[in-house]
Amino acid sequence: MSNQPVSRRRRSSSRKQKSRRRTLTPRGPKSRDRHWLYQESVQSPDVHFGFFDRAYRRLNGSTPRVLKEDFCGTALLASEWVEWRRENTAIGVDLHAPTLAWGKKYNLARLTPEQRARVRLQRANVLHVTRPRADLVVALNFSYFIFRTRDALREYFRAARRSLAPGGMFIGDIFGGWDTQKPKTERTRHSGFTYLWEMDRFDPVTNFVRFHIHFEFRDRGGIRRAFTYDWRLWSIPEIREILHEAGFRHVDIYWEGIDRRSGHGNSVFRRAERGENAPGWIAFFVAYDGAKRR
Ligand SMILES: C[S@@+](CC[C@H](N)C(=O)[O-])C[C@H]1O[C@@H](n2cnc3c(N)ncnc32)[C@H](O)[C@@H]1O
DSSP states (O other): OOTTTOOOOGGOSSSHHOOOGGGGGGGGGGGGSSSHHHHHHHHHHHHHHHHHHHHHHHHSSSSEEEEEEEEEEEEEHHHHHHHHHOOOOOEEEEOHHHHHHHHHHGGGGOOOOOHHEEEEESOGGGGGGOOOOOEEEEEOTTTGGOOOSHHHHHHHHHHHHHHHEEEEEEEEEEEGGGGGOOOOEEEEETTEEEEEEEEEEEETTTTTTEEEEEESSSSSOOOEEEEEEEEEOOHHHHHHHHHTTTTOSEEEEEEEEOTTTTEEEEEEEOSOOOOOOOSSSEEEEESSOOOOOO
C-alpha cells in the first residue's frame, strides 16, 4: 500500500505504470480474489528496487543480493526480487499461512524453478527470524505499525538489526500528514474495479487508528472490508528515536519529491532533514550501522 493511505494530492501515479508485473496479471474469476485485487491496487515492487539499490550502493559501493521481506504477505516483492537479478536471493516472513499459500500458488508459481529455488518463505513471527542474514531487511506498506507500543516496536527493530549482514540496511515506509487523521474514504479506479481506502477511526489520545480496504467491481458487487488494519500512527521522530534505541547508528529519512504539474508524489525519494507540510506524504527510513569492510 505504499502509495495509498495519503491524500491524492501527494500521491504517485507513476508507480503503477512502471511495474513490469502488470503485463502478467490474470483476468477472469481470479481477478475477484482479494489478494490479487490488493496486489493490483497497492503493490509495484520493482519500482522500489532502484531506490533500494541506490541507498545500498551509496553506503557500500556494491549491489545488495539478499533481501528479507518482513510481513511478506503474498511474497510479491520477494518473487520480483529474484527476477530482478540472477544473483539475488529472498527470504519472506509472514505469520499467516493461507496468505503465504496464496503467494506460493500465484506468485512463486510463475517463477522459473531456478528462480523459485532462490526464494525461501517462512511462516513465523518477524520477531523470531534473524537468520540467514540479509543485505536488506524491508518492512513495507507500513506493516510494522501493528506494533503499538514503543517497547514492542523497539523489539521488532532490534530483531531487524540482528538480521542484517555487515553493511546491511533496514528500510521501511512511513506515511503521515494532517489529512491522514480525517475519517474518509478514498476511491481509486482500476481496470474492472475500484479500490477504496477507508479511514474509519482515529484516537488522538493513543494515536490508534483503524483502516479498511474495500473493493467494488465495475459490473456489480464487491468485497467489503477485504482487509482491516488496527495500527498506531507513528511519527518520523518517534520512529527515528526508536531505531536509535534499538541500536542503529544511522537513520536517514528519504522524502518523496512532488510533480509540480500534477501535485502528486513523483516516486523520487531523496535524503532530507526537513519535509514539506503536505496533507499527506510518504517517506522511507533507512537504518544502518556502517559500511561493509572491503
Ligand atoms: C499489510 S500486509 C503487508 C503485505 C506486503 N508486505 C505489502 O507490502 O503489501 C501485513 C502482513 O503482515 C503479516 N503480519 C502481521 N503481524 C506479523 C508478525 N508479527 N510477524 C509476521 N507477519 C505478520 C500479516 O499476516 C499480513 O500478511
